[in-house]
Amino acid sequence: MASSRITKRLGVFGGTFDPIHKGHVAVAEAALESLNLNEVMFVVTSDQWLRGNPPQATAEDRFRMVELAVENVLEFIASDVDILREGSTYTVDTLRDLRAQLGDSSELFLIVGADSAISMDRWKEASVIAELATIVAVGRPAEQFDSGLFDNSHPASGAEYVEGPMIDVSATRVRDLFSTGQAVGDLVDEKVSGYIEKRNLYHG
Ligand code: ATP
Numbered sequence: 001m002a003s004s005r006i007t008k009r010l011g012v013f014g015g016t017f018d019p020i021h022k023g024h025v026a027v028a029e030a031a032l033e034s035l036n037l038n039e040v041m042f043v044v045t046s047d048q049w050l051r052g053n054p055p056q057a058t059a060e061d062r063f064r065m066v067e068l069a070v071e072n073v074l075e076f077i078a079s080d081v082d083i084l085r086e087g088s089t090y091t092v093d094t095l096r097d098l099r100a101q102l103g104d105s106s107e108l109f110l111i112v113g114a115d116s117a118i119s120m121d122r123w124k125e126a127s128v129i130a131e132l133a134t135i136v137a138v139g140r141p142a143e144q145f146d147s148g149l150f151d152n153s154h155p156a157s158g159a160e161y162v163e164g165p166m167i168d169v170s171a172t173r174v175r176d177l178f179s180t181g182q183a184v185g186d187l188v189d190e191k192v193s194g195y196i197e198k199r200n201l202y203h204g
């Protein structure tokens with residue numbers, strides 16, 4: 001039946017992106033190539049935050065920075081699906097919304113850093129997440145990941161593993177560099193650095 005054929009392999013890469021950095025882009029590139037994806041969608045979390053450490057930049061600024069960082073790559077898209085939904089961001093809702101928008105023609109691959117994959121058993125409706133998408137864990141420096149070590153009930157027990165380029169950068173480090181006036185060098189796209197400076201984000 002032509003209508004039920006999968007025509008697109010779509011990577012779904014959720015994050016706070018506060019701000020997006022070169023590690024994020026490298027993760028998406030590695031997943032795109034290793035898993036033969038057609039596109040990777042960068043899904044920016046909302047501003048609603050239940051736990052500690054709320055994002056410093058607004059959802060609008062974080063989304064704009066993601067747009068700037070991915071605009072030159074045809075296969076990368078910025079998505080505001082989590083910002084438009086009211087309330088806190090839960091991955092299971094992201095995947096449900098995307099499934100409703102895209103229908104059955106897309107196969108979803110949820111891309112997460114190894115640190116996030118390890119804690120996935122504590123995510124809302126974790127078992128449903130694993131039904132809605134293939135989980136792809138991408139290596140992160142200093143994070144050991146072996147899906148074989150999880151018991152079967154862990155959502156990442158059947159995850160695909162992509163070693164990735166292991167770029168040792170985090171958004172926390174980037175924010176610290178900006179707030180102390182130090183050079184960020186190549187850790188962030190130039191257009192993103194320009195935006196941060198123009199909007200005076202992350203100042204100390
Ligand atoms: P923060 O330092 O503010 O916690 P972060 O750099 O981890 O931020 P997030 O937006 O929280 O960035 O991350 C989105 C996703 O990208 C998560 O799944 C995270 O594990 C992954 N990720 C972020 N940086 C890297 C990196 N350098 N290598 C591999 N995965 C990464």
